[in-house]
Amino acid sequence: MNRTWLQVVMMLVVSCLLVVGCTSESKGPIEPNENQETTALKVIYHDSELFYKQYGDGFTTLNDHIQLEVISDADIYEDMGDKTKEEVYAQFIREEQPDILILDAHQFKNQINDGILAELDSLKTRDFYNLDGFVPGLVDQLREIGAGQLYGLTPSFSSKAIFYNKDLFRKYGIEFPSDGLSWYDILDLARRFPTEGDEQTRVYGYSGGDVYEAPMDLVTLIDKMSRAEGLSIVNTDKMQVTIDTDAWKKVLQTAIEADQSGAIFNSMDELFTSGTKEEFYDSQQFLMGRSAIHIGSVTSLALMDHFKNDMNDYVPFELGIAAGPVDPLDPTSTYVTPGDIFAINIASVHQDAAWEFIKYVCSEDYARASSESNELLLGQQLLLSRSGFMPDYEGISLEPFYQLKSKLLKRSDEWYKIPDQFFNDFAAILSRELELVEKGQKSLNEAVATIKSEAQTVLDQSVTEMKLMESVK
Amino acid sequence: MHKLKLTLMLLIASLMLGLLGCTSLPAANTVKLKVMTHDKENRYFNNQYGDMFHAQNDSIKIELIRPKSIKLEKTAPNYVQALQQSIEQEQLDVLQLSIYDYKLLSAAGFLLDLDPLVARDQYNIETIFPSITSLLREQGGGKLYGFAPTFQRQVIFYNMDLFDQYGIEPPHDGMTWQELIGLAGQFPTGGDEQSRIYGGFTSFGLNKENPLDELGVRIGLSMGLKAVNLDTMQVTMDTEGWKQAYEQAQAALSTNALHKGGFNTDEDFNEQQPFAMGRQAMLIAEEPSWAYSVLDYIKSGKSGVKPFRVGMVVGPADPSNREITRDLNLNNDYVYAIRANSSNVGAAWELLKFMQGDEVAGKLARRPDNGIPSRMGQTSDFYGINLDGFYHLTSVPPSNYYDDPNDNIITDEFKEKYGEIIYRELTQVEESRKSLDDALQTIQRDAQAALNEEVLARKVNGENGDLKPDNGLTTDMTINWDDFKTVPFK
Numbered sequence: 001m002n003r004t005w006l007q008v009v010m011m012l013v014v015s016c017l018l019v020v021g022c023t024s025e026s027k028g029p030i031e032p033n034e035n036q037e038t039t040a041l042k043v044i045y046h047d048s049e050l051f052y053k054q055y056g057d058g059f060t061t062l063n064d065h066i067q068l069e070v071i072s073d074a075d076i077y078e079d080m081g082d083k084t085k086e087e088v089y090a091q092f093i094r095e096e097q098p099d100i101l102i103l104d105a106h107q108f109k110n111q112i113n114d115g116i117l118a119e120l121d122s123l124k125t126r127d128f129y130n131l132d133g134f135v136p137g138l139v140d141q142l143r144e145i146g147a148g149q150l151y152g153l154t155p156s157f158s159s160k161a162i163f164y165n166k167d168l169f170r171k172y173g174i175e176f177p178s179d180g181l182s183w184y185d186i187l188d189l190a191r192r193f194p195t196e197g198d199e200q201t202r203v204y205g206y207s208g209g210d211v212y213e214a215p216m217d218l219v220t221l222i223d224k225m226s227r228a229e230g231l232s233i234v235n236t237d238k239m240q241v242t243i244d245t246d247a248w249k250k251v252l253q254t255a256i257e258a259d260q261s262g263a264i265f266n267s268m269d270e271l272f273t274s275g276t277k278e279e280f281y282d283s284q285q286f287l288m289g290r291s292a293i294h295i296g297s298v299t300s301l302a303l304m305d306h307f308k309n310d311m312n313d314y315v316p317f318e319l320g321i322a323a324g325p326v327d328p329l330d331p332t333s334t335y336v337t338p339g340d341i342f343a344i345n346i347a348s349v350h351q352d353a354a355w356e357f358i359k360y361v362c363s364e365d366y367a368r369a370s371s372e373s374n375e376l377l378l379g380q381q382l383l384l385s386r387s388g389f390m391p392d393y394e395g396i397s398l399e400p401f402y403q404l405k406s407k408l409l410k411r412s413d414e415w416y417k418i419p420d421q422f423f424n425d426f427a428a429i430l431s432r433e434l435e436l437v438e439k440g441q442k443s444l445n446e447a448v449a450t451i452k453s454e455a456q457t458v459l460d461q462s463v464t465e466m467k468l469m470e471s472v473k
Numbered sequence: 474m475h476k477l478k479l480t481l482m483l484l485i486a487s488l489m490l491g492l493l494g495c496t497s498l499p500a501a502n503t504v505k506l507k508v509m510t511h512d513k514e515n516r517y518f519n520n521q522y523g524d525m526f527h528a529q530n531d532s533i534k535i536e537l538i539r540p541k542s543i544k545l546e547k548t549a550p551n552y553v554q555a556l557q558q559s560i561e562q563e564q565l566d567v568l569q570l571s572i573y574d575y576k577l578l579s580a581a582g583f584l585l586d587l588d589p590l591v592a593r594d595q596y597n598i599e600t601i602f603p604s605i606t607s608l609l610r611e612q613g614g615g616k617l618y619g620f621a622p623t624f625q626r627q628v629i630f631y632n633m634d635l636f637d638q639y640g641i642e643p644p645h646d647g648m649t650w651q652e653l654i655g656l657a658g659q660f661p662t663g664g665d666e667q668s669r670i671y672g673g674f675t676s677f678g679l680n681k682e683n684p685l686d687e688l689g690v691r692i693g694l695s696m697g698l699k700a701v702n703l704d705t706m707q708v709t710m711d712t713e714g715w716k717q718a719y720e721q722a723q724a725a726l727s728t729n730a731l732h733k734g735g736f737n738t739d740e741d742f743n744e745q746q747p748f749a750m751g752r753q754a755m756l757i758a759e760e761p762s763w764a765y766s767v768l769d770y771i772k773s774g775k776s777g778v779k780p781f782r783v784g785m786v787v788g789p790a791d792p793s794n795r796e797i798t799r800d801l802n803l804n805n806d807y808v809y810a811i812r813a814n815s816s817n818v819g820a821a822w823e824l825l826k827f828m829q830g831d832e833v834a835g836k837l838a839r840r841p842d843n844g845i846p847s848r849m850g851q852t853s854d855f856y857g858i859n860l861d862g863f864y865h866l867t868s869v870p871p872s873n874y875y876d877d878p879n880d881n882i883i884t885d886e887f888k889e890k891y892g893e894i895i896y897r898e899l900t901q902v903e904e905s906r907k908s909l910d911d912a913l914q915t916i917q918r919d920a921q922a923a924l925n926e927e928v929l930a931r932k933v934n935g936e937n938g939d940l941k942p943d944n945g946l947t948t949d950m951t952i953n954w955d956d957f958k959t960v961p962f963k
Contacts, residue, residue, distance in 0.1 A: 057520040061836065062528070211957055223961045233962045274951040369524055373515035420960045427961040 039353040040067045042098040045340075046074040051102075054340075054376050058369055059360050066353050071096050082469060084417070086110055099348040100357060103341045105408055106416060108152055109145050111343065113413075117151040118344040123355045124150065133364065133386045137333065137405035142341065145408070153362045155370070156339030156382040160295050161400045162186065162325065166318040168193070168203065168292045177293065179323040179403060180331045183225040186293060186324070187258040193292050195262035199270070205263030207291035211299060211381075213284045215270050218259040218438075219431045224295075225251045227335065227409070229327045233426060233455070236414035239463050241426075241455040244448050252434070253444060260438060265291060281311060289317045295325065297381040298401065301393050319396060323403040333405040339382050364389070422462045426455050503534045504820040508567040509560065510537045511807065521843070522622075522828050525836065529827075533820045538563050553577045566815040567824055569807040572870075573878070575619055576612040578810070584618040585811040590822050591617070601829065604801055604868040605847045609808065619810035620829040623837060623844030626787065626868050627800035629653070630756045630764055632748070633782035635660070635670065644755065646865045647790040647798075650692045653755065654725040660754050662729045671732040673755040676746050676767070678734030685722055686899045688731070690874065693718035695789045695799060697872040700891070700920075703882060706928055711917035719909055723902075743770045751778040757789070759800070761863070765842035768856045785862045801868040883927075890923040 045051040048070035056068045076092050077085055089107060093116060103111060111117050124131070131139050131153075138157055143150050164177050174192050177185070190205025197203070208216030208224070216224075226233075231251065235242045242248065258264055265285045272283035285291035287304050294300070308314050326334050342361060344354040360366055367389040370377060374390065377383065384390050387402050433451050436442040442450075510518055515537045523535050540559045549555075556574060560583075570578065578584050591598055598606060598617070605621050613619070629644055636643045641659045648656070657672020664670070680687045698714045701707070709715070725731060732747050747753035749770050758764035771780050791797045809828060811821040827833065834846035838853035838860055845863045853860040875883040898916050901907035907915075 053516055053520070058524060060839070061520065061525050067839075210959075212952075214954070214957075219961060226962065271954060272952060273954060277950055280950055280952075369519065373519050376516065418963075420963065423960045423963045 037065050038067060039065060039350050040069055041100055041350055041353055041357060042069050042071060042096065043100045043102065043357075044071050044073050044093070044096065044098045045102050046072060048072055050376075054370075055357075055361050055366075058366065059357055062360070062365075063356065066356060068357075071098060086416070090114060093345075097345065097347060099345055099350045099354045101343045101345060103152065103343060105145070105338055105341065106411075108142075108341045108343065110413075112146050112151050116346060118346040118348070118351060118354075119146075120150045120153065120344070120355070120358070123351075127355075127359070129359055131362075133388065135383075135385055135387055135402050135406055137407060138336070138338065138385055141406060141408045142338070152341040152343035153358055153385075154338045154341045155361045155366060155385050156377060156380075157385055157406060158297065158337040158339065158381045159334065159383060159401050159406070160297055160325070162322040163286065163294045163296050163300070164320045164322065165286065165289060165292050166320045167289070168317070169320075174292075176320055177322045177324075179400065180326050181322060181324045182328040182331070183228050183325050184254055184328060186295075187254060187263075190293055191258065191261045191263045193263060202290070204265040204285050204291040205261075206258075206293045207265040207285040208294070210297075212303060213265075213286055213291075213294065214272070215266050215268050216264060217266055217268055217431075218255060218434055219427050221259060221264070221266075222251060222255045222430070223427075225255060228325045229329070230335065230409055232411070232415070233423075234415070234418065234459065236412045236418075239414070239459060241452050241459055243430075243455065244452050249444065249448065252448070256434060256438060256444070277310075281307060289315060298383055298390075298393065298398065299378055299381040301396065302378045305394050321396065321398075321400045323400040326404065330407075333407045335409055336406040338408065339380070339385070362386075417466055418459070419462055419466075422455075422458055425458045426451075429454050429458075503532050504817055506533055506535050506567060506817055506820045506824060507538050507563060507565045508535050508824070509563075509565045509569045510539055511569055521837070522824075522833060525833065526824060526827050530823065533823060535824070538565060540565065553581050557581065557583055560812060561814075565812060566817045566821045568810045568812055570619065570810055572608070572612055572803055572808060575609070575808045575810060579613040579616070579618040583813055584613075585813045585815070585818060585821075587617045587619070587811075587822075587825070594826070596826055600849045602847045602849055602864050602868075605803075607867075608801060608803075608870065619808040620825055621803050621808045621847055622828045622833060623803075624847050624868075625760045625762075625802040625844060626863055627757060627759050627798065628761065628764060628863065629786050629788050630748070630758055630767070631784050631786070632751060632754055633784050635751070635754045635781070641754075643784060644786050644788070646786045646788060646862075647795040648786070648788050649792040649795070650695055650789045651721050651792070653789055654721065654728070654731075657725075657730045657755060658728040660730055669752070671747050671753040672728075672730035673753060674731060674757045676748065676756065676758075676763070677736040678732040678747075680735055681733040682735075683896055683899055683903070684726055684731075684733050685719065685903050686895055688722035688725060689715075689719040689899075692721050692789075694872050694874065696791055696793065697799060699872060699876045700874050701876045701883065701924065703876040706924060708917055708920040708924055710920060711913045716909065716913060719899075719902075719913070723909065743767075743776065746770075750776050751781050760802075761845060762842040765856065768858070772856065783857065785858050787862065787865045787868075790866065795866075797867050797869055799869055799871045801870050887923055887927045891920050894919045894923070 043051065043056075051070045052068075056070070059066070060068060073089070073092060076088055080088050083091075090110070093101065093111070101107075101111060101117070108117075123129070135157060139150070139153070142152055142154070145151075162177055162181060166176065169176050172193060174189065177189060181189075186206065193203050193205040195202070195205075206216070207213050208220065226248070229247065229251070231245075231247055233241060233243055259266060270283060272280050281288065284304075284307065286294035287307055296304075308316065324334060326332070342358045344351060344358065348354055362385065364386060367384045367386040370384060371389040377390075383398065383401055390398050392398055429451050433442065433447040437444050437447045508518070512518060515523075518537055523537070526533070526535065540563050542559075556578065560568060568578075568584070575584070590596070601620075602624065605624060606617065609619055609621065610617055629648075631644055633643065639660060641656065644653060644656055653673065657674065660670050660672045662669070693715055696714060696718060698709070698712075698718060700710060702709050732753060734745070737745060743749050746767065748756040749767050751771075756764070756767065758767070768783060770776065771778075771783070774780055787798055787800075789798070791799060809825055811818060811825065815821055829848055831848060831850070834848035834851050837843065837846040838851035841853060841860060841863075845860070849861075849864050851860055870878075875888070877883045894916055898907065898912040902909050902912045
């Protein structure tokens with residue numbers, strides 16, 4: 001291969017973006033067959049090719065009498081005017097009147113609130129459709145969004161686990177991580193590894209990064225830690241910045257100590273942006289056996305496996321995976337993101353056919369077929385919701401990903417109205433102030449007070465602008 | 474988030490070279506059939522064939538295997554041995570082959586002759602598109618060693634309503650370029666670029682920088698012409714055939730009936746296609762998938778134009794034999810064959826029969842934009858286009874411009890030089906600064922010199938057949954960190 005993988009990826013991304021642009025929105029036969037028994041289901045998804053690959057082709061293979069037509073919602077936010085994303089989507093649904101909606105958790109909640117979705121429990125009971133095989137908690141969480149009623153199901157979910165280098169733990173006589181560790185436990189373990197030595201040979205306790213490894217600066221560490229506890233920086237009832245709570249202070253204090261301990265691969269100077277393949281691999285501390293712990297997804301696992309095979313002189317180590325991270329106050333659950341949530345439009349005249357389709361994508365048969373060609377799942381950091389169909393990856397058990405109870409992050413409707421800019425501004429203020437704390441120029445309490453008041457000013461401005469926008473309408 | 478997801482998906486899809494997914498439990502009493510695949514995603518094969526086959530055959534379990542790639546030039550003397558070795562190493566039963574590999578392996582006696590099995594089972598090969606069977610027999614030295622369940626072929630779509638409106642006789646199968654150009658010329662040419670009507674022929678218009686070259690080459694290829702004869706290492710541009718092709722192109726361009734332009738990334742994808750907008754009478758579509766996406770758009774009514782009726786014929790035909798179009802393309806899929814020494818010949822033959830069978834064809838016919846089923850007799854009426862039209866006349870593989878079907882003899886350097894020469898000369902013709910005759914003579918002379926140089930360079934370097942230099946170790950790579958960033962604390 002003359003091209004490096006990233007060149008290939010970038011090429012594909014470019015060509016795919018093009019393809020996304022080119023493929024027209026509806027790929028399925030629009031015209032109903034002369035055969036009267038045929039039902040055509042209208043489905044909303046962002047990419048029709050991807051839809052058919054993941055769901056549609058498998059279904060139509062088994063069902064002659066139900067055809068699928070995909071309407072893409074990929075472009076609907078391009079020309080929003082002064083509408084919010086939620087409003088644009090709601091209008092799109094009103095106009096298109098699909099039979100099946102495919103939603104993320106936020107959209108799912110909105111559609112339930114708008115009364116658009118059909119309740120699934122009665123269909124489920126009628127057909128004795130079994131939901132017992134799902135990863136614990138996932139269906140309950142979807143039900144919770146529907147205030148006790150089930151309006152949607154997802155065939156997949158995204159979850160993280162704690163990867164560790166058994167050889168390094170053995171070498172330094174440190175106990176292997178157990179299942180259900182919190183970030184506090186993880187950082188404690190990480191800090192027991194030596195921090196001496198030059199950059200080429202030294203060992204790190206922890207190496208971060210999503211998808212592939214990258215240095216984890218203090219702000220990123222705080223972001224990760226707070227997510228695991230479900231902490232938020234704003235109380236949206238009062239629209240107040242809530243960084244001064246005890247829970248937040250504990251996160252900040254622990255993060256600063258860990259950041260200064262030298263145990264974490266945290267220097268942004270080491271961020272790989274371009275170079276040779278060797279240099280890239282060299283920047284992957286956990287992969288190269290130089291870091292004890294890394295939190296990753298099933299995608300990280302697949303990538304690491306690929307990298308290993310690609311290197312000629314790779315020295316392997318024994319990999320362990322533990323379930324986590326968890327919130328110390330709720331150590332048997334972990335936050336996950338649901339994959340595509342399938343729901344039925346309450347106004348659809350094809351309720352039964354739509355339910356057939358949802359039953360299929362959430363079935364064991366679908367799980368079996370998807371596990372046999374799992375590239376699309378792996379590429380989206382997804383695992384199958386039905387337990388037992390992805391038992392391992394290349395001999396490495398995926399059980400830790402399924403072990404803890406799944407929970408979904410709950411955010412208010414107001415939360416989604418806060419602009420991204422506020423969060424970026426907050427991160428900048430946080431970074432600046434905590435640097436002063438690390439240098440000993442400010443106490444943590446002083447810094448927190450400054451962060452709170454400055455961030456509150458930015459938030460107030462955002463809120464005023466939001467209200468202005470709404471009053472214009 | 475969406476962009477990130479997409480990036481990730483492609484990242485993995487492109488990395489899954491040779492990686493197996495989660496292993497599934499083997500069942501007892503089943504034959505494990507090792508099927509070769511070139512696709513990074515198993516899903517393609519499974520959706521197309523595997524899932525349906527498994528649903529009907531409990532006793533045969535397909536395992537898809539990507540053999541190690543062979544780091545040899547296809548012209549290397551030991552290429553075919555290396556290919557056999559890599560297949561034998563994996564003990565593959567069913568092989569997925571390019572038509573080139575199919576030819577080599579059948580000549581080497583590596584593939585199972587299917588004719589005795591066809592005769593034994595009285596398996597119907599009469600309703601396979603004869604152009605496909607002929608090609609496979611021809612490449613197999615007279616014997617049938619494989620099946621190609623799908624194919625692609627060029628078709629001409631036309632806007633029936635426009636033809637009706639102007640009272641022009643619509644096209645029919647087997648028209649030559651010259652006739653189609655004549656037909657296009659019957660449409661009015663007045664009006665501004667945004668509203669006027671065009672007679673034809675491409676999606677975004679002929680390359681406006683050098684339409685003469687693009688159209689001339691297409692006409693020449695329909696006649697089976699080549700730019701180079703590799704047997705004699707002669708450039709063949711100053712010939713009667715090419716002169717005719719370019720003269721026809723010149724005449725066509727002078728009518729002003731053809732759309733010139735090019736794809737502009739800044740503008741709306743579909744709105745740039747006059748055919749999709751109801752303003753172009755004919756569209757020559759090289760692949761059905763492309764054509765169907767245009768039809769989708771027309772049906773959607775998003776153009777603001779009332780959806781119009783679309784007809785389809787095959788062509789353009791070779792003027793020297795109107796029964797032939799040079800457009801048969803198996804590239805979207807492959808030829809499937811059985812390794813002669815396979816210990817699972819029975820199961821492998823079952824799979825091949827199934828893949829080439831009516832049931833698969835029926836499914837493919839529902840979505841023919843993934844390839845036209847080579848098993849005829851399905852009566853799909855996808856978007857009003859009769860599937861049967863794809864089987865009209867005889868389709869043969871396209872003639873190869875550089876006489877180098879496997880793209881392994883003519884170097885990129887030569888192609889680049891050649892492209893410059895063509896561009897330089899034909900622009901002068903278009904600007905009426907040079908006669909076509911003079912330009913073709915200069916192209917012949919300069920391109921021949923470039924080819925001679927190339928031949929010389931190759932002899933000196935002795936490159937032919939050697940391992941390609943693997944410079945993967947030194948290639949630079951770049952990661953755009955921002956692509957992987959998420960909004961903090963959100």
